[in-house]
Amino acid sequence: MNDTIQIPARSVGAASSDATAVLGAPPPRTTPKPFSTSLARRHPRRLESLVEKLIFLISLSAILLIFLIFAFVGRESLPVIFGRTDNTRARKPIAVADISHTPRAELALYLGLSETEFATYDVATVQTLVELKAQELAQNSNPDSRMNTTSWRMMFQPYHWFGYNKPEFIWQPVSEVPKYNIVPLIIGSLKATLVALLVSVPFGVGAAIYVSQLANPRWREWIKPAIELLSGIPSVVLGFFALIVMASILQGAFGYASRLNALVAGLALGLAVIPVVFTISEDALSSVPQSYLQAALALGASRQQAAWQVVLPAALPGVFAACVLGFGRAIGETMIVLMASGNATIVSASIFDSCRTLTATIAAELAEVVFGGDHYRILFLLGTLLFAVTFVSNLIGDVVVHRLKTRLEGKG
Amino acid sequence: MTLRRKTLDWSGLAFTAGTGAATFMILLMLAIILGNIIWNGAAQMSLRFIFGGTSEGMFDPQRAGIFPMIFGTAALVFLMTIGVVPVGVATAIYLNEYARKQSTLTRVIRAAINNLAGVPSIVFGLFGLGFFVQFVGGGIDRLLFNGHLHYAKPALVWAAATMAALTLPVMIVATEEALRAVPHGLREASLALGATKLETVFKVVLPQALPGILTGAILAIGRGAGEVAPIMFTGVAYYLAHLPKGVTDQFMHLGYHVFVLSTQSPDIERTKPILFGTVLVLLVLTFLLNLSAVLVRARLRAGRVAG
Numbered sequence: 173m174n175d176t177i178q179i180p181a182r183s184v185g186a187a188s189s190d191a192t193a194v195l196g197a198p199p200p201r202t203t204p205k206p207f208s209t210s211l212a213r214r215h216p217r218r219l220e221s222l223v224e225k226l227i228f229l230i231s232l233s234a235i236l237l238i239f240l241i242f243a244f245v246g247r248e249s250l251p252v253i254f255g256r257t258d259n260t261r262a263r264k265p266i267a268v269a270d271i272s273h274t275p276r277a278e279l280a281l282y283l284g285l286s287e288t289e290f291a292t293y294d295v296a297t298v299q300t301l302v303e304l305k306a307q308e309l310a311q312n313s314n315p316d317s318r319m320n321t322t323s324w325r326m327m328f329q330p331y332h333w334f335g336y337n338k339p340e341f342i343w344q345p346v347s348e349v350p351k352y353n354i355v356p357l358i359i360g361s362l363k364a365t366l367v368a369l370l371v372s373v374p375f376g377v378g379a380a381i382y383v384s385q386l387a388n389p390r391w392r393e394w395i396k397p398a399i400e401l402l403s404g405i406p407s408v409v410l411g412f413f414a415l416i417v418m419a420s421i422l423q424g425a426f427g428y429a430s431r432l433n434a435l436v437a438g439l440a441l442g443l444a445v446i447p448v449v450f451t452i453s454e455d456a457l458s459s460v461p462q463s464y465l466q467a468a469l470a471l472g473a474s475r476q477q478a479a480w481q482v483v484l485p486a487a488l489p490g491v492f493a494a495c496v497l498g499f500g501r502a503i504g505e506t507m508i509v510l511m512a513s514g515n516a517t518i519v520s521a522s523i524f525d526s527c528r529t530l531t532a533t534i535a536a537e538l539a540e541v542v543f544g545g546d547h548y549r550i551l552f553l554l555g556t557l558l559f560a561v562t563f564v565s566n567l568i569g570d571v572v573v574h575r576l577k578t579r580l581e582g583k584g
Numbered sequence: 585m586t587l588r589r590k591t592l593d594w595s596g597l598a599f600t601a602g603t604g605a606a607t608f609m610i611l612l613m614l615a616i617i618l619g620n621i622i623w624n625g626a627a628q629m630s631l632r633f634i635f636g637g638t639s640e641g642m643f644d645p646q647r648a649g650i651f652p653m654i655f656g657t658a659a660l661v662f663l664m665t666i667g668v669v670p671v672g673v674a675t676a677i678y679l680n681e682y683a684r685k686q687s688t689l690t691r692v693i694r695a696a697i698n699n700l701a702g703v704p705s706i707v708f709g710l711f712g713l714g715f716f717v718q719f720v721g722g723g724i725d726r727l728l729f730n731g732h733l734h735y736a737k738p739a740l741v742w743a744a745a746t747m748a749a750l751t752l753p754v755m756i757v758a759t760e761e762a763l764r765a766v767p768h769g770l771r772e773a774s775l776a777l778g779a780t781k782l783e784t785v786f787k788v789v790l791p792q793a794l795p796g797i798l799t800g801a802i803l804a805i806g807r808g809a810g811e812v813a814p815i816m817f818t819g820v821a822y823y824l825a826h827l828p829k830g831v832t833d834q835f836m837h838l839g840y841h842v843f844v845l846s847t848q849s850p851d852i853e854r855t856k857p858i859l860f861g862t863v864l865v866l867l868v869l870t871f872l873l874n875l876s877a878v879l880v881r882a883r884l885r886a887g888r889v890a891g
Contacts, residue, residue: 220782224682231678233671234696234756237749238703244714245707378606386600387607395607397878402614404874406810407705408839409863412846413617416859443617446610476596497702504704506813507839511847531706531813538710538817543718555710559703566702570695 245559248552257322259350259546266306268299316349322546327354343517343528345537345547352550354557356517360434360527364509367438367523368445368502373495375442376449380491383450384457385465385479396454403447411511414440419512428524432514435523440508445498452497452573456490457483459580486580493572500565504558506531530554618867625864628857634865638836642823643850645857650865655827656740656835657869660815661805663744663831664751668804671748672755673790673797679756680763681785701753705813712746712818713738734832741831743819750814751804758803762796763789765884799880806873810866812839822848838866 251257258281266274266282274282280290283301293301316334319326330339333351341355383395419436426435460483468478484491514526515536534551541548628645636649675693683690721735721742729735766789774784790797812820821834822844828835841862849855 217780220780223782227674227678228682230671230674231683231693233675234693234700234752237752238696238699240715241703241707241711241749244719245710248710248714375606375610378603379610382600382603382607386603395611397882398614399607399610400878401871401874402610404806404810404870405617406812406839406866406870408810408812408842409621409867410617412842412859412863413620415846416856417620443613450610474593474596476593476599480599500702504702504706506704506706507843511843531704534706534710535813535816538713552710552714555707559707562702562704562707563699566699567695570698 242556242559245552245555249549249556252322252546252549252553253556255323257546257549258320259322260318260320266302268302268306271295271298271302314349319349321350321352322550327352327550329353330355341519343533345541345550350547352546354530354550354554356519357528357530357533357554359519360513360517361503361509361529361531363434363521363523363527364437364441364513364529365499365502367434368441369495369498371439371442372445372449372498372502376446376494376498377453377491379446380450380453380457380494381479381484384454385483386475399450400447402443403451405443406507407444407505408507408511410440410443411508414508414512426524430514430516430524430526432512432526433524434513434527437509437513437527437529438523440512441502441505444505444508445502448501449494449498452494452569453487453491456487456494456573456576459490459577460486461580487576489572489576493569493576496565496572497569500562500569503529503565504531504562506535510535530558621860621863621867624856624860628861629864633858633861638823639825643845643855643858645855648858650838650841650858650862652824652827652836653838653841653862654865656820657809657838657866659740659828659835660744660747660819660837661808663741664747664808665801665805667745667748668751668755669797669801672752672800672804673759675752675756676759676763677785677790680760681781681789697753697756700749701757703750705750705811708746708750708814709817711749712742712814716742716745717818737832738817738819738821738834739832740819740828740835743815743835744831746814746818747808747811750811751808754804754807755800758800759793759797762793762799762884765796766792795880795884799877799884802873802877802880806870806877809873810839810870812837812843815840838862838869842866 266279271279276290277287279298279302280287283290283298283305285293290298314334319331330341331353332339333342334349336342341353342351343353343356344351379395379399383392383399387395414436415432418440419431422436422439423431428435464482464486465478468482469475473481509529510532513529513532515528515532516526517528518525520527534554537547538551541551632647633649634654635651636647637651638648641647675697679690679693683693717736717738721737721739724735725731725733735741770788770792771784774788775781779787815837819834820837820840822840824834824836842859845855845859845862846852849859
């Protein structure tokens with residue numbers, strides 16, 4: 173309180189001295205500046221400039237966070253990206269006699285030990301371990317164990333696994349030979365996302381056209397917040413609703429075999445995406461200048477014709493951006509797909525089959541992996557992939573919206 | 585044209601009907617979800633359910649309580665608010681009061697905020713695990729506790745930090761909107777009276793923008809209370825016998841409890857009442873928060889139009 177009283181007093185004094193200086197002495201001290209700037213300069217306050225610098229630094233936190241997310245999620249997956257991981261289990265056996273010729277690093281890798289661990293063992297122990305390893309290799313007849321399943325090729329291309337009759341894409345990280353093919357997960361994500369977009373785009377854009385162009389303004393005040401309230405439903409609640417209520421109803425209606433599948437997950441996901449598509453489309457449609465609409469109406473078009481042939485085409489980039497951002501939201505959504513998609517890693521085009529998405533895989537498996545192991549790193553790789561995809565779709569969406577706004581405002 | 589307007593405009597009517605039906609379907613779906621949850625969940629509501637613990641059986645509808653989850657959720661959003669409000673407000677102050685609107689830096693900050701809002705919540709979970717739990721927590725343990733495990737594990741504080749990162753864009757955007765609504769005349773008057781820029785911001789602009797900032801905080805809390813994916817690896821627990829005693833303890837959470845009950849229940853039919861009850865409590869919590877934010881915001885906008 174004390175401080176607030178002092179400020180005017182001090183500044184009044186400063187202002188009057190300023191006035192006498194201008195009136196009395198001809199040479200002005202400095203070139204004319206805005207009043208507040210010159211005042212602040214004459215009373216330099218260390219604390220204030222410090223606080224202002226602090227505010228500036230804090231404002232960089234969003235940039236810092238994006239950078240940290242990329243760095244720390246990416247960092248854990250780097251060894252996989254650069255092909256530095258090798259989980260080949262069956263190599264050519266090393267004979268006990270050859271131990272002395274073999275480099276230490278290679279021996280450690282062969283025995284599956286870290287080099288520091290390896291250094292603590294004496295010669296006799298190493299010999300025993302090598303013998304045991306040779307026995308294990310002799311018994312191990314699965315030819316797949318000769319593969320490095322964490323390589324790029326094994327993650328993206330089909331492979332003819334032992335016991336299967338044709339090359340297949342398989343994600344099976346917990347098995348004798350861990351299989352890390354991520355194609356089934358990508359297909360699962362795309363399938364659920366596609367269903368979600370097929371639902372949310374027509375409904376979201378339709379509702380946006382209705383609310384912004386056709387609805388009675390008094391109703392609009394109610395409908396808009398109500399649809400936005402949908403985005404306030406936590407995704408775990410939508411997932412629960414899909415799992416407990418929707419799944420049974422849909423199975424009864426369509427009569428398919430697996431109760432939880434891409435359709436159920438996609439529909440629930442659609443509910444989560446509708447507010448995104450609706451809000452951004454509605455915003456774009458409302459930002460079309462009134463003069464467009466008035467011109468169309470003056471030429472004799474009906475409200476519907478004006479909405480469909482004039483306003484919608486003008487706002488089309490915004491609607492496109494809404495779809496792109498909706499895609500980003502759908503592919504990154506976790507709880508709904510984790511609960512409602514059935515989580516089976518099958519490669520299939522049918523939406524009535526169960527599917528497993530990238531996000532659900534991370535959520536379901538990360539709790540049970542060895543820290544720093546191959547499986548852990550590949551889950552972080554999935555995270556990096558998701559981050560990259562959503563980053564790009566957000567960027568596209570933002571740029572399109574920004575351009576549209578500048579264009580419409582410039583013309584209007 | 586006049587002729588056409590006199591006859592019935594079938595295609596126009598169909599267009600209105602189609603878009604209107606889309607709107608109606610969305611609202612209907614919302615009503616069905618809410619109605620179903622309220623109808624089924626209301627039966628489970630009792631003082632024992634809300635204030636009871638899980639010690640007498642987590643899966644028994646007669647005895648299970650959800651107080652530990654409510655407490656955990658509240659503790660999480662409380663810590664999160666401490667983190668997100670100062671950072672969000674400071675960023676909004678910089679963007680609205682100090683930054684030049686067209687400078688490259690401002691654009692980069694805005695792009696970063698928009699992108700942050702679109703990062704999948706599960707990626708925040710990975711980030712929380714890799715950065716807060718392992719890097720920051722591990723660093724604290726190495727420096728202060730000689731490598732003994734205190735902070736490098738999933739904990740309330742790390743879950744709150746992760747959630748603060750997730751809700752930061754919500755906070756910034758809402759605060760900025762509030763700051764923008766403060767009339768320029770007030771700032772100019774304050775500066776003309778000799779107040780410095782910082783004094784103007786803190787003693788004139790911020791008090792005026794307080795309701796809007798509150799809206800932002802409420803929205804952030806609503807978002808933070810409902811998200812589950814980011815806390816799955818950074819602090820939430822399936823079951824705990826005690827309430828968390830400090831920020832380094834794990835906690836139970838309403839949203840995660842919904843997930844546990846719907847996917848890992850030993851007998852889904854029997855535990856359904858608890859499940860619906862928990863969902864109802866979570867929904868009431870997040871909806872009340874969102875609704876109050878909408879109301880505060882509506883009042884704010886109305887006030888701006890009138891003034």
